[in-house]
Amino acid sequence: xxxxxxxxxxxxxxxxxxxxxxxxxxxxxxxxxxxxxxxxxxxxxxxxxxxxxxxxxxxxxxxxxxxxxxxxxxxxxxxxxxxxxxxxxxxxxxxxxxxxxxxxxxxxxxxxxxxxxxxxxxxxxxxxxxxxxxxxxxxxxxxxxxxxxxxxxxxxxxxxxxxxxxxxxxxxxxxxxxxxxxxxxxxxxxxxxxxxxxxxxxxxxxxxxxxxxxxxxxxxxxxxxxxxxxxxxxxxxxxxxxxxxxxxxxxxxxxxxxxxxxxxxxxxxxxxxxxxxxxxxxxxxxxxxxxxxxxxxxxx
Amino acid sequence: xxxxxxxxxxxxxxxxxxxxxxxxxxxxxxxxxxxxxxxxxxxxxxxxxxxxxxxxxxxxxxxxxxxxxxxxxxxxxxxxxxxxxxxxxxxxxxxxxxxxxxxxxxxxxxxxxxxxxxxxxxxxxxxxxxxxxxxxxxxxxxxxxxxxxxxxxxxxxxxxxxxxxxxxxxxxxxxxxxxxxxxxxxxxxxxxxxxxxxxxxxxxxxxxxxxxxxxxxxxxxxxxxxxxxxxxxxxxxxxxxxxx
Numbered sequence: 174x175x176x177x178x179x180x181x182x183x184x185x186x187x188x189x190x191x192x193x194x195x196x197x198x199x200x201x202x203x204x205x206x207x208x209x210x211x212x213x214x215x216x217x218x219x220x221x222x223x224x225x226x227x228x229x230x231x232x233x234x235x236x237x238x239x240x241x242x243x244x245x246x247x248x249x250x251x252x253x254x255x256x257x258x259x260x261x262x263x264x265x266x267x268x269x270x271x272x273x274x275x276x277x278x279x280x281x282x283x284x285x286x287x288x289x290x291x292x293x294x295x296x297x298x299x300x301x302x303x304x305x306x307x308x309x310x311x312x313x314x315x316x317x318x319x320x321x322x323x324x325x326x327x328x329x330x331x332x333x334x335x336x337x338x339x340x341x342x343x344x345x346x347x348x349x350x351x352x353x354x355x356x357x358x359x360x361x362x363x364x365x366x367x368x369x370x371x372x373x374x375x376x377x378x379x380x381x382x383x384x385x386x387x388x389x390x391x392x393x394x395x396x397x398x399x400x401x402x403x404x405x406x407x408x409x410x411x412x413x414x415x416x417x418x419x420x421x422x423x424x425x426x427x428x429x430x431x432x433x434x435x436x437x438x439x440x441x442x443x444x445x446x447x448x449x450x451x452x453x454x455x456x457x458x459x460x461x462x463x464x465x466x467x468x469x470x471x472x473x
Numbered sequence: 474x475x476x477x478x479x480x481x482x483x484x485x486x487x488x489x490x491x492x493x494x495x496x497x498x499x500x501x502x503x504x505x506x507x508x509x510x511x512x513x514x515x516x517x518x519x520x521x522x523x524x525x526x527x528x529x530x531x532x533x534x535x536x537x538x539x540x541x542x543x544x545x546x547x548x549x550x551x552x553x554x555x556x557x558x559x560x561x562x563x564x565x566x567x568x569x570x571x572x573x574x575x576x577x578x579x580x581x582x583x584x585x586x587x588x589x590x591x592x593x594x595x596x597x598x599x600x601x602x603x604x605x606x607x608x609x610x611x612x613x614x615x616x617x618x619x620x621x622x623x624x625x626x627x628x629x630x631x632x633x634x635x636x637x638x639x640x641x642x643x644x645x646x647x648x649x650x651x652x653x654x655x656x657x658x659x660x661x662x663x664x665x666x667x668x669x670x671x672x673x674x675x676x677x678x679x680x681x682x683x684x685x686x687x688x689x690x691x692x693x694x695x696x697x698x699x700x701x702x703x704x705x706x707x708x709x710x711x712x713x714x715x716x717x
Contacts, residue, residue, distance in 0.1 A: 223587070224582070224585075224586075224587045224588070227582065227587065227588040228583065231578065231579060231582060231588065232579065235568055235571055235575060235579050236568075238570065238571060239568045242571075242611070243570055308565060308566055308583070310543065311543075311565050312541075312543070312559075312560065312562060312565055312584055313541065313542050313543050313585075314583060465545075466542065466543065466544050466545035467545065469538065469543050469544045470491070470492075470493050470494070470544050472493070
């Protein structure tokens, strides 16, 4: 048997052989001029510095470009993929079940487009910190950066789809209308709700990976209960009351109100939805902040 | 808690312990936690180079992560002066579809530079990496050597006031390996503050002002390189005799 130098050694008590500490201070050493740098031990204000905002924006650009470069037709997929997604549902519910009621296509598309945004972002956010596990073990990065980048990249992709949707509505005779500008307020509340779900999912999933499966199934249930391919008003009274409590159903209803009926949604809807989104986001951000330097220790 | 050098130290660790849970949330039976670090106490003064020695799995890399602020201690405390700390890491956040220049910028920003500083240093980074016109080509077209060179160059030019190094390494081909190792050594010998982990005792002896010996997650001894390394060597010999 080969003799190795590094064999198991008996445990030592630290005080047993501690040599006196000798400080070797080079007090007049020239250290480089301090620059703004992030660290976990600075206050929360330091987390949202100019540097972090620049990092988030550049990383968003990098991810978008990276995604576009990954495939042959690149950016075109941002259009084609949602169109395929929407076509499947149009074929299933518009042609097979409903045989194309008048205005059903517009109704369906206005529901599906934001849903795709909500669902994809929340799912991706739940894996955001885990996916960056090697990175967070090399450098300190505020953890909210990762879900924020996912939120922004998906929002850019959604806006492309949304513009196509507006184009479709205009061509099919539903507009354009000045009131459409209000849709950006509704989309703003949707963005806040997605941020809420995304931050919370990102914060909790690394601790309990099983949450991912729960989120996946909750999203699936929400998809069927958010009135995306049917009108909640066509449901029996007892069911309708409960379904209307679903904030996503409310937001999608508001979006249809603006884009199809050209009506202003009730202001309390906007406030409730925004409040709901901000509350969830605050909870998610607080958890991420609290566990800032613990995520890197989690087993993955 | 008063120690004579409290005012001059830029990092001071006191009884630092770090545990890694096998599961984040324990629902059923509590498990015995694994302490990667148990009790580490020492201070880093401005301008000095501290060498960290110890056996494999003694907790040296975990210790660097604690000093870097990547993970927080589960017991004991760490106090840092208001300085920038960076753990020298290569190819941080590299994405294959971006160009070398974009990757260098992203990586430098992740390593802690502001966008402006990163852009400012881009010329030096590219020159040191010696990539030439390839810098504006996607990273996926790079050879492993080119990638390593760019990764090193970014890390090297993104270092902070306190630099943490896990092994003095050279990367890339023979030529660049020598150049990069030399750059690191020069940095260590400069007035910058460095915490250096290495298995190479000669390197530690050569570069450090003081040495911390980590044994089973505890700071076994702290002192001048000669003394600590001598004690460490003796300990190894004794241990191999005992275990035959």
